[in-house]
Amino acid sequence: MEEERQGDAEKQKKKSVEKKICKRCKGTFDVSSNTPSSCRFHPSFFVSRRHDDQKRYYELGPDDPPYAAKFYDCCGAEDPDAPGCTTDYHASYDD
Ligand SMILES: [Zn+2]
Numbered sequence: 001m002e003e004e005r006q007g008d009a010e011k012q013k014k015k016s017v018e019k020k021i022c023k024r025c026k027g028t029f030d031v032s033s034n035t036p037s038s039c040r041f042h043p044s045f046f047v048s049r050r051h052d053d054q055k056r057y058y059e060l061g062p063d064d065p066p067y068a069a070k071f072y073d074c075c076g077a078e079d080p081d082a083p084g085c086t087t088d089y090h091a092s093y094d095d
C-alpha cells in the first residue's frame, strides 16, 4: 500500500488576495488585478419594444408577446447572453 504524499504541495501563503463579487457581472474578481477592461457588461437593460407602442421600453418579462423586439438598449444585441459591449472596472458591492 502506498502512502499518499501530502507534504510536497507546499501551502503557499498568499498575501491575502482579496476576492470580491462584482455586482455587475456577478463574477468573482481579484481586487489587485482589477483593470478598466476587466468587466464586460451592458450598461443598459435587455428590453422589449412593443410594435404597437414603439416608444415604450420595459424589462423583459416571461410573458412577453412574440411580436416584441428584444434587444439590449445600449448596443442592440438581440442575444441576452451576448458579451458586454462595454468594459470597465469590476464594481464590488462594497464600493
Ligand atoms: Zn450592450
Ligand SMILES: [Zn+2]
Pocket (backbone or CB within 6 Å): 022, 023, 024, 025, 026, 027, 038, 039, 040, 089, 090, 091
Ligand atoms: Zn464585473
